[in-house]
Amino acid sequence: MAAELIDGKAIAQEVRAEVARDVAAWVEAGHPAPGLATVLVGDDPASAVYVGGKQKACAEVGIEGFDHRLDADADEAHVGGLLRELGDDPRVSGILLQLPTPPHLDGGALTELIDPSKDVDGLTPISAGLLAKNRPGLRPCTPAGVIELLRRHDVPLEGAEAVVVGRSDLVGKPVAQLLLAEHATVTICHSRTKDLAAVCRRADVLIAAVGRPGLVQGDWVKEGAVVIDVGINRTEHGLVGDVDFEPAAVRARLITPVPGGVGPMTIAMLLRNTLTAARARAGELA
């Protein structure tokens, strides 16, 4: 393996330590602690683990946690009412509706009820619009985590050829927009892209956010490229990414492992967004 590993676990830990320091200074300056409200509908075990992780992370950095759990049969009015209440609650700086919601609820429509100034997941249309216009705002956590990994490794983005495989609202599209804001030349690929391999081979920075184990082959990676694998796929061999890691690592200069690459960054960026939201509400620009 020629590539250096990007240690997302260590970088996430650095970001969390910085947020803890900044929260302490914020409180020291006389402000109330930032607050993060999580809303989980139903008892999906994986979602419960994610929400638990987010609440625990809040406690570790001095962010106050508000952990709302609703029955699996809670209706739209009930969930919407809670989201509006949290929007009005001055102790709450950030609101997160854990997705996916149970099938009888429209998670996308409910997300739109979140006060945009508290949208720490960066998923409301207002946040998406601010990102599209490259204006200050709350950015989706996983894409922001990808940029943070690149930044901490001083990966030059200005003028670089960046290829993003995946165009979801959650990852592909926002990561492409963030790369564009960094002045990369960005190509977005998806399931209808012709000759995906050839497009990937052009990339100085290759981002895979697909959800298909090992889709990106080693020989799709240009010599010396930086490879960021957002994919998390559960297989009989355990958790694997969207990139065929070993052969890709032979050609890449820098590469993220799965697990331990992008994954840990999501919560770290959520914590940072919560502090940013608290500051913005107090009149400090993000």
Ligand code: NAP
């Ligand atoms: P998604 O909504 O399912 O989107 C997948 C994207 O991949 C779509 O744009 C799809 O194209 C494209 N695609 C599917 N098959 C393809 C193929 N054969 N060739 C080229 N493109 C193809 O998934 P997502 O939410 O963006 O998540 C992507 C991956 O990231 C998943 O493994 C997910 O678990 C992981 N993830 C990780 C984190 C984290 O690390 N914290 C957070 C979020 C997601 P079309 O648009 O044409 O269908």
